[in-house]
Amino acid sequence: MTPYDLSPLFLSLKVAGISTICVFIVSIALARLMVRKEFLGKSIVDAFILLPLVLPPTVIGFALIVLFGVNGPLGILLENLFGFRVVFTWIGAAIASFVVSLPLMYQSVLAAFEKVDPRWENVGRTMGVSEWRIFRTVTFPLAWPGILAGVILAFARAIGEFGATLMIAGYIPGVTETIPLAIYFAYEAGQMDKAIFWVVIISALGVAAIGWVNYWRRKNAIRIGRE
Template identity: 60%
Template sequence: MTNGDYTPLLLSLKVAAISTSIVFVAGVFFAYLFAKKQFFGKSIIESFFMLPLVLPPTVVGFGLLVLFGKKGWIGSWLIEWFDFQVVFTWIGAVIASIVVSFPLMYQSAVAAFESLDKKFENVARTMGASEWRVFWTVAFPLAWPGLLAGLVLSFARGLGEFGATLMLAGYIPGKTDTIPMAIYFAVESGQMEKATFWVIIIVALGFSTIMWLNWWSKRNMRRFSNDVKRR
């Protein structure tokens, strides 16, 4: 069909994969840090984290342009020191994806860590395990189902990001045209066949990701409850 041009698919997968990896590490880090502690200003920082979830994409995109544009605070610094421009590159799409999917990862991770029974961690500590080891051998494995849910949601959200990406990465066919952008411009220009093709692809991707998550968490829950019974 669409003259065999699969760049939007590859680009979307690349952008979503990279942004999800970064979001996962950052989300788990902040969630683990914040879930255990109460401190002044915590709710302010948390509200700030969640903001991209409720803001219109154009506002997020504009904010990112102000930060990462050639004259922006971070953007001008990056150009000066690394001669590296974020705007109108696929890295811009990655940044937009990170910002919009971070709230999902953070929220899932906080929920996962908060539901942990502190007893297990404390037991490990009494046995002399370092905080690092407590995290890797106790907290992380126990929170994994919740973390995975966040991971998958972030991936799906990153895959579908459009508004902020269009502003930060621009629409450059062959370079920054992710699937949602290919769909938007195909619809606007009346190329319904092309639009339908990409709609099917992205629906299939999103659907199978969520199906897999459901299947995986059910299987996991069963195994977990079996474990408990055996004890």
């Protein structure tokens, strides 16, 4: 039995899991649009999606507070419609994780879709197959290796988010205390054993995620080579 409260682990998994599911859905929709459609301002949209990769976490956190804060447009809308606030809740942490991990997932999915030969999709179109069925049975399976790698990277990034999470969700033990926040405040309090414990846990999660991706890629490459 560990002497430490494991709620940061469970909360981190919850936040990262929910944000990864949302990132998965949004990135597939965005990447599909960017690969198959040409429209005015496409490069600007692409740059905006990738912007969190180069912005400091404090800037992302500030933008989220402006949008989802008590006086922010989205914050007011959510409170009036659903009666809850984003700031200082685990939902705020999930939103922060979503924003910082979306570019990683988007890049992986975009690259995966770009590698799919359009001729395979055109075969389905000549047979009168719907676009949704072509995507579900042709495009998505062919792009799956890149999509899966993006999912793992997005999850690892989400579980390690700190700066933006601290700004919008704050530090409330048992409510918004994710593993990165637990590490920082344990260190600030001089609780080095506790900080080291959580560093080991989050490092193990990261190594496991990256190791699994590498293993799956090697396994997939061997299978393709045999075929």
